[in-house]
Amino acid sequence: MNFWETITGSDLTRDYKAFEARAAALPADHRAAWDQIKGHLFHYSDFTGRNLMPIFDGVLGLLEETAADGQDIHEVLGDDIPGFCAALAGETGGRSFRDRWREQLNRNVAKKLGRLGG
Template sequence: MNLWETMTGSDLTRDWKAFEARADALPPAFRSAWGEITVHLLAYGSFTGRNLMPILDGVLGLLEETAADGQGIDDMLGDDIAGFCAALAGGEGARSYRDRWREQLNRTVAKKLSRLGG
């Protein structure tokens, strides 16, 4: 990866297209689970989402292996896809982008209020 790819995000686009091509080869139930997993994991991403690429690659590999072994999607994920994604992202207390933005907003407001009051 060079500087230009990092700045433009073209490496992420290329990786995402590769993920989607791999996901299209999965059975329908696994493709549906892949869609739900990506939606749940995106909340834990950084601004660019670059931190999620290794996690998504691992999850897609696990889906491919499970499908190749002839197991069902419920054998792998169970009933709680959101909990599965939270565990992948760093546990139940993992901070999402909403949490980070909320903390930043609270710090900014507190700083502004301290200037007005002092």
């Protein structure tokens, strides 16, 4: 990865397109699970999404292997895809960027209210 790719994010676009091409070869139920997983994992993304690329690669590899083995998607992931994604992103209850922003907003509001009341 060179400086230009880092700045523009073109490497992320290329990787994401490659993931989508791999996902297109999956059976329908595995593709549906892939779409749900992507939606839930983006909540744990940093500003660029760069931190999710290795996770996406691992999840897609898991889906490809289970599809090749003929396993049902519910055998692999269960019914709790949000919980599965939380476990992948760290720990269940792991902090996301929304949690950090919420805490920062609460601190800022508390400071403002403290100044107004004093």
